[in-house]
Amino acid sequence: MxxxxxxxxxxxxxxxxFPFAADFFESxxxxxxxxxxxxxxxxxxxxxxxxxxxxxSEFIHNFVTFIEAVGSMTEKTASIEKLTITGGINxxxxxxxFELEINSGExxxxxxxxxxxxxxxxxxxxxxxxxxxxxxxYIKINGKDPEKSWRFSPEHKPVAQLSQNMNFVxxxxxxxxxxxxxxxxxxxxxxxxxxxxxxxxxxxxGEKFDGDTPVTSLSGGQSRALMIADTxxxxxxxxxxxxxxENAGIDRKKALQLLVGEEKIVLMSTHDPIxxxxxxxxxxxxxxGVAKIIATTDKERENLQELxxxxxxxxxxxxxxxxxxxxxxx
Amino acid sequence: MRFVTVSGPPSSGxxxxxxxxxxxxxxxxxxxxxxxxxxxxxxxxxxxxxxxxPVKKGLSGALCPDHYFVSNVSESFEWGKKQGIDILxxxxxxxxxxxxxxIKEILAVCVIDNLSGIxxxxxxxxxxxxxxxxxxxxxDIVSQAEREVFASRVATVNPTxxxxxxxxxxxxxxxxxxxxxxxxxxxxxxxxxxxxxxxMPSALCSYCLGEKRIGSQYQMGNVRxxxxxxx
Ligand SMILES: Nc1nc2c(ncn2[C@@H]2O[C@H](COP(=O)(O)OP(=O)(O)OP(=O)(O)O)[C@@H](O)[C@H]2O)c(=O)[nH]1
Ligand SMILES: Nc1ncnc2c1ncn2[C@@H]1O[C@H](COP(=O)(O)OP(=O)(O)OP(=O)(O)O)[C@@H](O)[C@H]1O
Ligand SMILES: [Mg+2]
Ligand SMILES: [Mg+2]
Ligand SMILES: [Zn+2]
Ligand SMILES: [Zn+2]
Numbered sequence: 001m002x003x004x005x006x007x008x009x010x011x012x013x014x015x016x017x018f019p020f021a022a023d024f025f026e027s028x029x030x031x032x033x034x035x036x037x038x039x040x041x042x043x044x045x046x047x048x049x050x051x052x053x054x055x056x057s058e059f060i061h062n063f064v065t066f067i068e069a070v071g072s073m074t075e076k077t078a079s080i081e082k083l084t085i086t087g088g089i090n091x092x093x094x095x096x097x098f099e100l101e102i103n104s105g106e107x108x109x110x111x112x113x114x115x116x117x118x119x120x121x122x123x124x125x126x127x128x129x130x131x132x133x134x135x136x137x138y139i140k141i142n143g144k145d146p147e148k149s150w151r152f153s154p155e156h157k158p159v160a161q162l163s164q165n166m167n168f169v170x171x172x173x174x175x176x177x178x179x180x181x182x183x184x185x186x187x188x189x190x191x192x193x194x195x196x197x198x199x200x201x202x203x204x205x206g207e208k209f210d211g212d213t214p215v216t217s218l219s220g221g222q223s224r225a226l227m228i229a230d231t232x233x234x235x236x237x238x239x240x241x242x243x244x245x246e247n248a249g250i251d252r253k254k255a256l257q258l259l260v261g262e263e264k265i266v267l268m269s270t271h272d273p274i275x276x277x278x279x280x281x282x283x284x285x286x287x288x289g290v291a292k293i294i295a296t297t298d299k300e301r302e303n304l305q306e307l308x309x310x311x312x313x314x315x316x317x318x319x320x321x322x323x324x325x326x327x328x329x330x
Numbered sequence: 331m332r333f334v335t336v337s338g339p340p341s342s343g344x345x346x347x348x349x350x351x352x353x354x355x356x357x358x359x360x361x362x363x364x365x366x367x368x369x370x371x372x373x374x375x376x377x378x379x380x381x382x383x384p385v386k387k388g389l390s391g392a393l394c395p396d397h398y399f400v401s402n403v404s405e406s407f408e409w410g411k412k413q414g415i416d417i418l419x420x421x422x423x424x425x426x427x428x429x430x431x432x433i434k435e436i437l438a439v440c441v442i443d444n445l446s447g448i449x450x451x452x453x454x455x456x457x458x459x460x461x462x463x464x465x466x467x468x469x470d471i472v473s474q475a476e477r478e479v480f481a482s483r484v485a486t487v488n489p490t491x492x493x494x495x496x497x498x499x500x501x502x503x504x505x506x507x508x509x510x511x512x513x514x515x516x517x518x519x520x521x522x523x524x525x526x527x528x529x530m531p532s533a534l535c536s537y538c539l540g541e542k543r544i545g546s547q548y549q550m551g552n553v554r555x556x557x558x559x560x561x
Binding site for chain 1: 357428430445447448451452455456459460469470471472474475476478479482483486487488489490492493494503505506509527529531554
């Protein structure tokens with residue numbers, strides 16, 4: 001449908017094709033048009049125009065943009081097979097001299113001391129840097145420069161960021177929350193998606209929770225599990241950035257498998273040896289620059305099992321402390 | 331000189347975002363200054379001064395701060411030019427949710443925070459609806475999903491705006507925002523003759539003119555009545 005059609009056909013017909021069109025009017029605090037949108041705007045009274053809070057021509061422009069943006073969102077996004085990072089300069093201005101290709105399904109860890117620039121590297125990827133950040137790095141997607149407009153369009157950004165913070169301020173149950181999130185992404189088949197996410201989150205969480213639990217009462221681990229499952233199944237973004245997932249009472253291995261299993265590229269900044277070894281490669285950051293790229297060796301991987309056993313022992317001990325046990329024998 | 335209007339609800343993070351953005355602008359070689367408009371009281375000028383940013387403050391007192399803004403913006407612009415500023419930023423808190431300082435052909439930014447509740451984007455009005463850039467702050471306090479829900483509500487209210495996430499405390503995202511300030515093609519000599527993006531309601535009812543007594547017989551001019559009989 002082109003712009004003229006969107007404005008000139010009867011609103012009920014428009015709704016049949018774009019059910020979300022009503023959301024726009026609702027969000028502007030306006031009633032749903034009974035005519036075409038063009039007629040509707042033409043017939044608004046002075047008071048209604050005043051309440052609209054925006055110039056009528058801008059209003060129409062916004063409406064068409066909305067229909068087009070959401071329309072393109074419900075289409076499948078082009079898949080991303082390859083992400084390329086081209087080195088820039090570190091904080092001292094020295095060249096990084098590297099080019100890294102990351103393929104879909106790969107996990108890349110970012111390690112380095114506090115303040116070294118891990119978050120900056122994630123930010124470069126999120127911003128799809130084109131030599132225009134302090135690091136002068138370049139990001140390419142499938143070998144090509146990304147579209148600049150993606151930077152400002154939350155829906156088209158191929159990058160989702162899972163952050164440290166798992167707080168909720170909304171007063172909703174887990175199920176309602178995931179539903180609202182799904183609706184905001186104009187996801188289809190919402191009911192099944194919601195149930196799938198609750199189920200998968202429970203597989204990750206140390207303690208199980210019910211979909212009717214208010215999100216504000218979830219434990220740290222449960223919230224994180226919910227957010228990871230949510231990102232895996234709701235987010236269409238093929239690239240997931242994780243800034244420090246650390247110990248949050250969830251099965252980290254399963255969490256990563258869940259994300260990567262959905263054919264995503266995962267980049268995560270971490271200090272955790274288990275997570276670091278789960279990565280295919282790790283980028284060592286010093287002074288704002290990538291100083292080394294280490295491919296995880298088989299020998300390192302052999303240690304992974306031992307690390308996981310260590311981790312499990314600590315977890316058991318933690319549980320025993322919780323239950324009020326003595327730790328005279330461990 | 332370039333001019334940028336930054337508006338947003340009280341305490342949404344305007345000052346924090348401007349401070350971080352000015353830092354990035356400096357690194358790019360721009361001299362930035364700020365005019366702060368508020369109603370009764372503000373300490374923001376001290377925060378700007380502490381960072382060595384030229385700042386001018388205006389308090390509107392009994393007037394709507396946005397009305398006061400339009401009446402003084404031209405003079406503020408001239409002040410900025412005299413200071414040798416490259417990019418002048420105005421900060422004003424939208425208090426009545428009806429007035430908006432945004433000017434045609436001048437980069438318009440609205441700052442709104444993740445904690446304000448998912449229905450807030452609907453309530454803010456012209457200040458948000460006609461902005462070119464919407465900056466969402468305090469993303470560090472909520473989860474990824476909540477940030478996305480909030481951003482999507484903003485995008486529904488203003489589908490043409492560029493939406494950016496900026497952390498007012500760490501400055502994450504401020505560099506990216508500064509590119510918009512720096513790239514914006516809004517070099518102007520004067521604001522005289524420019525026009526607001528949306529009209530501001532004028533003082534027209536009896537109460538605007540000082541009436542205190544309650545009751546229909548005292549109400550004149552632009553009076554709107556709510557419908558209490560239906561619904
Ligand atoms: N956690 C967090 N706090 C923030 C963020 N941005 C701003 N704040 C805090 O929010 C409070 C209000 O921020 P200000 O920048 O003063 O807000 P403002 O919009 O300028 O407020 P007024 O000028 O008084 O209307 C301050 O305590 C800031 O430190 C953010 O991204 N995250
Ligand atoms: N190559 C670079 N050139 C200039 N500045 C840089 C560069 N890399 C990083 N920085 C800056 O250094 C500061 C610290 O970086 P960052 O926050 O990314 O560190 P971090 O490794 O995430 O630290 P933490 O472990 O404490 O989270 C930031 O202000 C960032 O913008
Ligand atoms: Mg960091
Ligand atoms: Mg302020
Ligand atoms: Zn007002
Ligand atoms: Zn009045």
